[in-house]
Amino acid sequence: MRLLRAAGRAFTGIPYIVLGYDAATEPGMRVNAAAPLLDKARAVVPVPLDNETIVRANGAAMAVGGAMVASGFGARVGAGIIAASLIPTTAAGHAFWEIDDPMQRKMQQVQFVKNLTMLGGVVMILAGNKK
Numbered sequence: 001m002r003l004l005r006a007a008g009r010a011f012t013g014i015p016y017i018v019l020g021y022d023a024a025t026e027p028g029m030r031v032n033a034a035a036p037l038l039d040k041a042r043a044v045v046p047v048p049l050d051n052e053t054i055v056r057a058n059g060a061a062m063a064v065g066g067a068m069v070a071s072g073f074g075a076r077v078g079a080g081i082i083a084a085s086l087i088p089t090t091a092a093g094h095a096f097w098e099i100d101d102p103m104q105r106k107m108q109q110v111q112f113v114k115n116l117t118m119l120g121g122v123v124m125i126l127a128g129n130k131k
Helices: 002-025 030-044 051-071 075-093 102-127
Strands: none
Touching: 002 051, 002 075, 002 102, 030 051, 030 075, 051 075, 051 102, 075 102
């Protein structure tokens, strides 16, 4: 069981390391995708950072959380970091309900559901081992 848990943590954490690193180092189009959600947030809470910095910080948080999950050192804390980061990322980056083109809408819906699956993995880690 120990080997399976280690493999599961690695398989769960590695995508966040890779994708988080990409977002942190090359935010690119993610900044435009995040803008509508960040604008709504700024209407309620003053956010003193620019959108690119927020996207980079979000990516860095995912990468760090992924490393914690994959390594097993602070896996539950890492899973919490990922969950807190993944929810706004999913809402901002895969808002399929706002897309009119059927093909693009379906692609974003698939990505949204994929992110829900990934969120399920980190929630399971957060829940811990209850026998």
